[in-house]
Amino acid sequence: MSLRVAVIDYQSGNLASAARGLELAAAHREIAVDVTITSHPEELKRADKIVLPGQGAFADCATGLSGVDGLKNALLERVAAGVPFLGICVGMQFMAERGLEHAVTPGFGWIRGEIAKMDVGSARLPHMGWNELSFEPGSHKLLDGLQPGAHAYFVHSYALTNGRQEEIIATTHYGSEVAAIVVKNNVAGTQFHVEKSQAVGLKILGNFLSWSP
């Protein structure tokens, strides 16, 4: 029986790469998967794993997600029932308590903190490009097979602030320390684009597929 993975479609950015990345990562580990790009609450209810990509502004994405009838509720229900969840970029940011981009917008509140404009001094924004991950090797299943200093592709101007140390399992540095991967119980998120981070990203996607929190 294939692992059913739902990639949530709410009209945000490049979903094809996330779906294709999951398929390739699964093939490398000989995990049978059925990856569906979907906006149907019913599909989420059947899913074994849920991936929420996201590009753009927090408030706009929140509107997009709420704009599909029943989708957000189905997501919240499934996650509360213990289904493993991976948020990518803005999908990760939704896991926080609130977003401060354009307006104050509530997040899912699964992890502590808020999504605020990055303080980068004289550096350029967006934080765009490949940056190194810092983490304690072996500290989490999602990091299996990765070495500290591995590069991931970031594009964002807002980031998690006031986060709880134990919910941040990897960071990067741009102006100051930036939360790169967050995890709590069965929910995880990457600020960077796993689906655009070549082998490093595919490895994390593979780890997510084998993860049984």
Next chain:
Amino acid sequence: MLKLRVIPCLDVKDGRVVKGVNFTSLRDAGDPVEQAALYDQAGADELTFLDITASSDNRDTILDVVHRTAQNVFLPLTVGGGIRTVQDMRRLLLAGADKCSINSAAISRPELISEAAEKFGSQCVVVAIDARQTGPGHWEVFSHGGRKPTGIDVLQWAKKVESLGAGELLLTSMDRDGTGEGFDLGLLKSVCNAIRLPVVASGGVGELQHFVEGAEAGATGLLAASIFHFGKFTIGEVKQALAAAGLPVRPLVQDKI
């Protein structure tokens, strides 16, 4: 530390890669999907497709190229050329592009930048500026593949583009493009000082030292086409040259999946 981005650009016409000197006398350098996969393995940090298909009948060939590339290449992919509307951008993003680069359409209707940024996020919106020097410390924006003067000052336009919500600037010196004489460093420095957006430098690279100069002038992305296509330098050699100059690059050796 954030790394410089070395970005090969594939000029694509009717679904095939071409690149010429000063935008004319095109030579065929092969299949874009195959080339993209090679650059992916060679350590490129991003890829850019510039679609120069002239006939509107063949405009959809780029969608197929993007779709097939995104099947196996997990790098950020920028597509430019011929994009007129938010709908054009959406089709490219759905095909697997990550960023859309707009040029002439943004000049004739600057609101396209803010509309696209609102719909897809700033990170999807690259504004390409083709610049030509018109006097000491003065550059003018050219449209339509660098053929048509617009009367717009490059620095003013760069600031406006930033305020409208673009996420990145692709700055090409039309004076240098295809010459191999190096980036127009005066242009690059002026624009990098005028805005806080990431700037990708383009046009004129012929030697490894030119990449170093571009980075030192403030560009965080360095784009080149011919020198890669015709094998003058590899991405690895470019990165070695940058690293030797003390500049941050992503190492070539990548983990296997």
